Structure formats: C-alpha cells, structure tokens
Amino acid sequence: MSSPPARSRAARVPAVVLDADGGERRGPERLAGEEPLEIRVAGPDGAVVGTTATMRTPGDDFELAAGLLRAEGVIAAREDVAEIRYCTDVDVQRYNVVTAHLRRAPRRDLAARTLMATASCGVCGTASIDELCERVPPVGGTAVVDAAVLATLPDALREAQPLFHRTGGTHGAGVFALDGTPLVVREDVGRHNALDKALGARFLAGADDRDAIVVLSGRVSFELVQKTAAAGIPVIAAVSAPSSLAVQTAGRLGVTLAAFVRDGRATVYAHPQRVRAASGVAG
Template structure:
C-alpha cells in the first residue's frame, strides 16, 4: 500500500490491530484566495482538487487548472490551486464560500436561486450489458483496499458498460470519493460517455449532480435514493439505479 494511502488510516491504539479512517479539514484556495473547506480523507488530493472544481463549475476544462500544491497546516491541509486568468475572473464574479461536511453538497449556498443556477446539462446514458451491475459490484471490494482495513470509507468506481471496473477512489465522504474519481478521469482525458459510476453509498442529490456535471449518464448506488436525487436524475435524463445488491437492482430514472 502506498504512503499516500496509509495517510488515510490511523491505528486505533498501540494495543489493538485496528485502523480507523482519517478525516481532516481540506481547504482549497485559488490563486491565493480561499474558496472552500471540506472534510476529507488525505489521499488522491490532486484528483480531488480537479474533480471538485469541475463539479462546482470553477473550471470549464482540466486545462484551466495549472497546478496544485499540497501544503500541510496545523489544522489540516491546504490545496493551493493555480488557475488561468480567465478562470480567476469567473470565480471573482460569483465567489461564494462553501464550508462542507461529509454528508452535504450544498453547504454555503446563499439562496435557492444559487441552487437552481448549479444545474448541469442533460446527459446520455450508456447501454449496459446484461449482468454489468453485478460484475461491477463484485469487483468493488477489491478496488477499496483502505475500506477493507477500516470499514469507514466510501468508494466511487468508473466501470465500462460491460461491468469491467476500470478505476476507483476512496474517501470518508461519498461526494469526495466521486470528486476524486471524476478528477482522475479528467486528468486521463477519459471518454466519460462510455461508462458509468458505481457508488458504495446511498444515491443522494449531490451524487447525481456531480455525475451529470462530469458528463456521465449513469449512476448506480448500493443503497437507497432520495426523492431529490430521483427528480434531478429524471430531469437530466441521467439513468439512476439504486439498491444495487448481489442479484438485484432497481432503476429509478
């Protein structure tokens, strides 16, 4: 296991062979200006910075993010993002402060009008092969080595329509795990029309929103969906599956 991955685990005590998930404040600054503070696991932070920025509409493409410096602080970690001048001007025009929690994707919005302004464009779902969700689900535990050790991390996986699991990311927060995944995919210039996201969590609005913002047309989750997640998925023509368990799945949109 990499040193980066080990930073996300901490021994419970010196006598017990048990690990717990690490959760730290992660502050994101853009060209020296504070933009957001999230609680996250300290792994794959460059992927997180890019994925979070794309989901929030900070960047129109990965090329607007010029660099990320990971700077340890006494209180947590600062991700110092350097962006293009055009990107900086857009952020100045609509700057907002977002104080995030592991279960919330809307903290920091000042009004319902801002909530409506965040809506992404409609997406197109891939055609799944028979048994694709079962195959992806069976592969997910192997793709979550940190969760296997502590049991406290969510997983987000990128899968082919055949069910082949290609890439996964982990975090204590489900939306952070998805940001890390979409950031990693963006860095690889992956064709996001040719696959789907599998999440180890429930299907929340924030996950539907972030999936659609990435241009991905299908989201599958292991647990229950929320009403707003279903409504949003239907409006965006995003295919939403939930209660994805061995041998079963329910399509909600």
C-alpha cells in the same frame, strides 16, 4: 500533479473490544483517517481568488480539488488548470492545503458558495437547486449497459476498496466502462469526496467518460447525481437507496439512476432505456 504519500489514510487507536461471551480484548484498532483539506484557487496572476475546505481521508488530494471545483462549475475543461500543488506557506498542515492554479479566471463566482463544506455535504452553499441544474446540461449519448453487467458492479467496487477492508469506515466511488471494467476507484470517509476524487482523477487525465458508469457504495443523494451529470457520465449504479430529489434530478439531467443494485437485482428510477435486460432494452 500526483499527490505525495498519504499522511494518514488509516490510523491505529486504542480500544476495548467486548465479546458476546462477556470477555474483552484491549489493543489497537485501525480506523480511516480524517483531516481537513483547504482548497485555494489562484487566478492566472497567481492571486488567490477563493478558498473552500472539507474534511477528508488524506490522499488523492489534487484529484479531490479538481473534482470538487469541476462539480462547482469553477473549472470546466482540463485546459483550465495549469497545476495543482501543496502550499508551501504552511508548516504542520502543509499537506492539508492545496492551491489550484488556473490558466483563466474561474468560470463561476466563488463568492456564490460558502467557504466550508464537510465530508458529507457536497455542494453546500449553492443558492438553489435550480441554479445547479441550469448550469449542468442534460447528459445525452447512446450508452447502453447490460443488466447482467450492472449487477456485478457493486461487488467489483468493493473488491477495489483496500482501505475499507482495513478499516470498515470508508465509502467507495468508481468510474467503470460499460463492460464492467474498472477505470478508477477512490475511497474516502465522505461519499461526496470519494466521488470527487474518482471524477477528478478522470478529469485530470483528460478522459472521455460519455460511455461510462459511476458506481457508488452507498445511498444516492442529489449532489452525487449533479456531480455525475457535470462529468457527462450517463449512468449511476448504487448499492443503496436514492433520495426522492436524487431521482428527480437524474430525470431532469438525463442520468440513468439504478439503485439497490445487489443480489442480482436493480431498481432503475430514471432513464431505464440505457439498461438492456435479457428481454431487451428497458422502457
């Protein structure tokens, strides 16, 4: 179920670069690709029972579909998915349409969400925040991460973002072991898509991430906390700020949320007991 070669992860476009000294340079600039992805869901009989769409950077499309459907509660176990493949009933957009074929009926009514999402809107169309939290159990476990390891994670994530280094235009999301070892890193123009790709990769691999950390290159919104909790991952480390709702949701769903992780510092907003500082486990 691996994706074919990306059709347009990065594209060259004409541009004029204006220098501080008044000069200018004309030539191509490399930008992150962005194209629509339609995700279809087919039941055990092969009939399409739901469709959603998002704007994404092409590549890792099957992982994106799996991650998004898991976060939405449509699938819950690796065994739910028979296969994910590109559709053959389209021409120009054939690598922009995928179908997730399920072994059992969707675990959630697909009519409960809207048909269009965007690269910056991860769980749009959900009836309510309470409904999301009710179907995602709180994350438990005894995972503890050293503060010194936590501080290294944003730099480790950045080092594993080749598309960002080429274009400067992608978000990164990764799943790391408690000792700071990267397990998977994915990039996308959308923060939610990048996380869906990373979590989808781990889901399709049948990985157990109860002792793992999600690392994000940007700010933390409610949806990113919800996706992390749905994957059963106990810790989020982000280089930028969380929203107030993200903090509330992390507290409610048992997720340790550390933000502003940079320059050797971190601010822990929820469940600090999973972070071990030099003086001992935080309270």
